[in-house]
Amino acid sequence: MEKEFLKLFELFIAASVINNFVFTRFLGLCIFFGVSKKMETAIGMSITFTAVMVISAALSWIVFHYVMIPLEITFLKIIIFIGIVAAFVQASDTIMRKVSPGLYYKLGVYLALISTNCIIIAVPLINAGENYNFLESLSFGLGSGIGFALALTIMASIREKLELADVPRPFRGMPIAWITTALIALAFTGFSGLITL
Amino acid sequence: MEHQLPEEKVSYLQILKTAIFKENVIFRLVISLCPSIAVTNSVRNGFLLGIAVVFVQVMVNVTVAAIRKFIHPRIRIPIFMLIISGWVTIVDMIMAAYARAAYKEIGLYIQIIVAFASILARAEMFASKNKVLPSLFDGLGSSLGFLGALVTISFFRELLGKGTLLGHTIVNAKPLLIMVMPTGGFLVVGLLMGFFNWIDIRFYGGKGAGGAGGH
Amino acid sequence: MAVAKKEQELIVSVSPHIRSEESTSKIMWTVTLSLLPAFAMAVYYFGPRAIYVTALCVVGSLFSEWFVQRMAGKEIAVKDGSAFLTGVLLGLNMPSSVPFYIPLVASFVAVAITKQLFGGLGYNIFNPALMGRAFALITWPRAMTTWFTPTAAFMGMDATTTATPLGILKEEGVHKLLEVFGDKMTLYTKLLIGYRAGSLGETSVIALLIGAAFLLYKRYISWHIPVSFLATVGLLTWIFGGKEGLFTGDPIVHLLSGGLMLGAWFMATDYVTCPSVKKGQIVFGIGCGFLTALIRLKAGYPEGVMFAILLMNCFTPLIDRNLKSRVFGARKEAGK
Amino acid sequence: MSFKDIIKITLNLVILYTLAGILMAAVYSKTSPIIYRKNIEEKQKALQEMMPEADDIKKLGDWYPHEKHAEYFVARKCGEVKVKTVKDEVTGTTKEIKECVNPEVIGYIVQTFGKGYSSYINILFSVDTNFIIKKMNILHHAETPGLGDEITLDWFKKQFTGKDLEHLKVDKTGTKKEYIQAITGATISSRAVAEDGIANGLKFLMKALKGEVEHGASTARGEG
Numbered sequence: 018m019e020k021e022f023l024k025l026f027e028l029f030i031a032a033s034v035i036n037n038f039v040f041t042r043f044l045g046l047c048i049f050f051g052v053s054k055k056m057e058t059a060i061g062m063s064i065t066f067t068a069v070m071v072i073s074a075a076l077s078w079i080v081f082h083y084v085m086i087p088l089e090i091t092f093l094k095i096i097i098f099i100g101i102v103a104a105f106v107q108a109s110d111t112i113m114r115k116v117s118p119g120l121y122y123k124l125g126v127y128l129a130l131i132s133t134n135c136i137i138i139a140v141p142l143i144n145a146g147e148n149y150n151f152l153e154s155l156s157f158g159l160g161s162g163i164g165f166a167l168a169l170t171i172m173a174s175i176r177e178k179l180e181l182a183d184v185p186r187p188f189r190g191m192p193i194a195w196i197t198t199a200l201i202a203l204a205f206t207g208f209s210g211l212i213t214l
Numbered sequence: 215m216e217h218q219l220p221e222e223k224v225s226y227l228q229i230l231k232t233a234i235f236k237e238n239v240i241f242r243l244v245i246s247l248c249p250s251i252a253v254t255n256s257v258r259n260g261f262l263l264g265i266a267v268v269f270v271q272v273m274v275n276v277t278v279a280a281i282r283k284f285i286h287p288r289i290r291i292p293i294f295m296l297i298i299s300g301w302v303t304i305v306d307m308i309m310a311a312y313a314r315a316a317y318k319e320i321g322l323y324i325q326i327i328v329a330f331a332s333i334l335a336r337a338e339m340f341a342s343k344n345k346v347l348p349s350l351f352d353g354l355g356s357s358l359g360f361l362g363a364l365v366t367i368s369f370f371r372e373l374l375g376k377g378t379l380l381g382h383t384i385v386n387a388k389p390l391l392i393m394v395m396p397t398g399g400f401l402v403v404g405l406l407m408g409f410f411n412w413i414d415i416r417f418y419g420g421k422g423a424g425g426a427g428g429h
Numbered sequence: 430m431a432v433a434k435k436e437q438e439l440i441v442s443v444s445p446h447i448r449s450e451e452s453t454s455k456i457m458w459t460v461t462l463s464l465l466p467a468f469a470m471a472v473y474y475f476g477p478r479a480i481y482v483t484a485l486c487v488v489g490s491l492f493s494e495w496f497v498q499r500m501a502g503k504e505i506a507v508k509d510g511s512a513f514l515t516g517v518l519l520g521l522n523m524p525s526s527v528p529f530y531i532p533l534v535a536s537f538v539a540v541a542i543t544k545q546l547f548g549g550l551g552y553n554i555f556n557p558a559l560m561g562r563a564f565a566l567i568t569w570p571r572a573m574t575t576w577f578t579p580t581a582a583f584m585g586m587d588a589t590t591t592a593t594p595l596g597i598l599k600e601e602g603v604h605k606l607l608e609v610f611g612d613k614m615t616l617y618t619k620l621l622i623g624y625r626a627g628s629l630g631e632t633s634v635i636a637l638l639i640g641a642a643f644l645l646y647k648r649y650i651s652w653h654i655p656v657s658f659l660a661t662v663g664l665l666t667w668i669f670g671g672k673e674g675l676f677t678g679d680p681i682v683h684l685l686s687g688g689l690m691l692g693a694w695f696m697a698t699d700y701v702t703c704p705s706v707k708k709g710q711i712v713f714g715i716g717c718g719f720l721t722a723l724i725r726l727k728a729g730y731p732e733g734v735m736f737a738i739l740l741m742n743c744f745t746p747l748i749d750r751n752l753k754s755r756v757f758g759a760r761k762e763a764g765k
Numbered sequence: 766m767s768f769k770d771i772i773k774i775t776l777n778l779v780i781l782y783t784l785a786g787i788l789m790a791a792v793y794s795k796t797s798p799i800i801y802r803k804n805i806e807e808k809q810k811a812l813q814e815m816m817p818e819a820d821d822i823k824k825l826g827d828w829y830p831h832e833k834h835a836e837y838f839v840a841r842k843c844g845e846v847k848v849k850t851v852k853d854e855v856t857g858t859t860k861e862i863k864e865c866v867n868p869e870v871i872g873y874i875v876q877t878f879g880k881g882y883s884s885y886i887n888i889l890f891s892v893d894t895n896f897i898i899k900k901m902n903i904l905h906h907a908e909t910p911g912l913g914d915e916i917t918l919d920w921f922k923k924q925f926t927g928k929d930l931e932h933l934k935v936d937k938t939g940t941k942k943e944y945i946q947a948i949t950g951a952t953i954s955s956r957a958v959a960e961d962g963i964a965n966g967l968k969f970l971m972k973a974l975k976g977e978v979e980h981g982a983s984t985a986r987g988e989g
Contacts, residue, residue, distance in 0.1 A: 044248050046247035046251070056750070092307065092797070095325050099299050100295075100296075134329060135330075139326055143322070175743070179552070183548040184552075192407040192408035193547065195407060196400070196408075199399075199400030200542075202400055203560070203563050203739070204563070204740045206395070207735075208724070209729050210728045211723075211724075213880055286773050288770070289777060293777065293778075296781060297781075297785070300789060303792075304792045307800075311803070391568045397564075397567070570912045570950060571911070
């Protein structure tokens with residue numbers, strides 16, 4: 018029992034910090050660079066993203082193990098996973114608008130962006146590829162979500178500070194954001210070897 | 215991009231040129247970025263993923279343009295997604311069968327082509343409003359721009375990081391090992407973007423594209 | 430580069446506020462001066478190589494500063510001493526044996542990319558010298574971890590390669606460390622005066638403390654970051670550092686070895702890249718200490734000070750942001 | 766939304782999904798046998814490389830180093846190879862089938878995992894009947910570029926040849942040449958390969974052959 022719990026914890030830490038999706042697996046970069054300009058949007062995105070991440074990891078695990086494997090249609094996993102994510106995002110969009118317009122006003126805009134994020138499709142694919150069980154899939158999903166949120170928040174705070182900086186003109190905007198990411202990624206290599214997966 | 219080009223009058227060359235340079239997916243529009251680092255630690259991988267994207271983009275554009283009158287506007291996006299993921303699945307299976315060595319390294323990123331906004335964007339913005347042939351060229355241009363960017367980035371990373379090009383030894387050393395690691399990837403893209411902006415500002419009097427980001 | 434000027438206690442905005450060119454350059458040169466004892470010990474132990482490596486770093490830094498400012502059409506401010514100081518710090522962070530191109534490339538990364546591309550002095554997010562060293566460590570992992578036994582090298586001894594105390598501790602355990610150095614007292618003394626393998630300037634704890642005391646006296650640095658940093662490392666390595674269970678670690682070895690003293694007093698306190706409010710500085714110090722202990726005890730690298738400071742540099746804007754208006758007092762006590 | 770729209774949408778979806786389904790099923794039926802066959806071929810080739818002189822390599826069973834699935838194999842050499850020509854009755858073509866007479870066990874091949882610096886290193890090694898290492902190869906790893914990844918270099922791999930269990934230990938000093946020489950600055954990866962991976966695999970093999978292992982030893986029927 019303790020061992021299993023440790024494994025879940027290791028998966029979570031590995032997914033969020035050591036193999037952080039943005040800094041070492043280079044996924045979700047589009048949104049990472051897109052919405053990290055302002056702190057407020059970054060936080061809104063982080064919350065929405067983590068929630069969607071965990072739920073879609075769970076949904077796709079269930080579908081993968083109870084529908085796709087018995088029917089032997091695992092070769093259709095790309096189509097089915099993106100379908101699940103898109104359907105879930107669409108559904109929560111509709112439900113949120115009806116049930117909690119306030120929350121929708123705050124987070125709804127990010128929902129639309131999410132279904133084209135690479136991480137959201139990568140996590141179910143990796144879960145399927147690594148043969149994680151249900152809890153492992155969940156903790157991998159949660160770790161990925163938190164890791165992305167962490168990256169986004171750090172980046173947003175740095176970019177707000179950079180607004181004031183006298184960056185050489187060709188490097189303003191995107192280029193300096195990429196170079197910042199490079200340097201953060203370099204700092205994150207300090208975690209390497211922390212957990213072997 | 216002009217969304218509603220008068221279909222017959224625009225030359226295909228013009229479409230190609232705009233899509234490759236002016237609206238370069240990675241360096242100018244700054245979208246579909248994930249593979250720009252993930253697969254660019256060797257020229258071969260960058261090239262292969264680029265080719266996969268070219269294939270998917272062209273096929274998607276052609277398919278969308280061919281059936282554009284048939285699709286009900288309300289379910290347009292889900293249908294596009296279906297078309298994209300269908301073609302991606304096909305490329306995925308073909309590469310798993312015939313390009314195995316490369317597939318082992320970049321397999322995950324092939325599958326992730328599904329979530330490339332650039333592909334959906336071209337389908338939505340161009341192919342769904344134009345005839346098959348212009349759509350084909352638009353897809354070709356946009357994805358060739360993408361391929362070019364991938365090859366450019368991987369050229370620097372492989373040369374500096376491994377001292378090789380396409381697996382052939384150029385310098386018998388690993389000059390800057392860091393270039394094949396994540397940090398090096400981000401750094402090369404950042405410096406190249408800055409460099410292109412500098413050229414744009416210096417020689418063409420442009421403003422230097424900030425790149426709105428997005429996905 | 431370690432400054433907490435009096436005015437800053439009241440100013441809460443993120444970027445530092447430098448009164449004038451003159452005072453910046455005065456601070457820079459004073460800090461450089463405070464590194465003199467450490468540099469002298471480096472020369473004593475590692476011989477002419479110490480001068481050679483540090484000189485290369487300084488030249489590289491000054492050139493990079495001039496080059497980027499020239500390209501960007503800015504005013505050339507090489508004389509303000511900040512690039513010189515970065516060069517010296519970088520040099521003190523290098524092993525004595527590195528080939529000539531490593532200091533040059535590392536100083537280019539430090540000054541041109543980490544500092545000037547971000548807008549120059551006052552705007553950099555990361556500590557330039559540490560970033561240069563991290564870049565070099567990843568790029569040339571072998572050259573950057575080949576250590577020589579310190580000798581009074583001007584006598585012309587041939588040096589032998591060896592592992593750093595932390596490297597031995599990580600791979601073999603504390604018994605091996607005692608085997609190499611003799612008994613515990615000898616170990617502590619040798620760590621204190623600097624007779625051990627390591628980067629040029631990090632070995633002699635005494636020399637570093639003299640410099641730090643000078644800066645404290647001059648009020649160019651405050652105690653908040655170094656003390657919370659060192660205390661956290663000591664506490665955590667004491668609790669978790671031992672193989673036989675909790676509270677069996679040897680905090681003194683951990684405090685005296687590696688780049689901890691150099692990092693805590695001279696690098697973490699860099700006023701551009703650490704939080705500007707006192708509470709933030711304590712959070713920053715605790716964070717550095719926690720990450721250092723984590724990396725040293727659990728992760729792959731034997732030494733974690735550099736990565737810990739760089740990682741906390743990422744969080745500096747966030748800390749500043751959150752501690753500006755309200756107080757995160759919860760973790761304050763642990764730092765005392 | 767009018768009734769006509771609903772019909773149109775449904776029709777849209779049904780037709781497109783059917784078309785996509787048919788297309789994909791077609792590609793799948795074409796590629797999946799190839800993928801399957803190539804997987805087997807590649808595995809066989811990797812095993813053959815470990816023991817080029819073997820005529821026949823069969824799986825002996827599974828085992829689980831670090832809770833990861835691995836396999837081990839027995840390699841045989843034929844006393845004599847008979848070639849039979851068989852006519853396929855369905856297609857009418859003739860095939861040559863090799864038949865092994867008096868096979869003799871010449872060694873074993875074991876797949877194993879070593880816990881490295883930042884990854885589990887997937888290793889394949891072969892031993893002769895006296896449990897002396899013949900060859901080893903790294904199948905997969907994610908060790909640090911420039912340091913740990915030198916476990917894939919020839920000089921490192923070659924020094925395993927001729928080592929027995931006693932000498933599968935890593936020497937850092939560079940003086941004890943009868944042991945495995947560590948890669949400078951990558952002692953963890955070197956140890957992971959030599960001690961955690963291969964030495965443990967060899968110990969397991971010895972136990973398994975004596976029948977001392979419970980799980981995994983699902984011996985190939987009647988031949989082990």
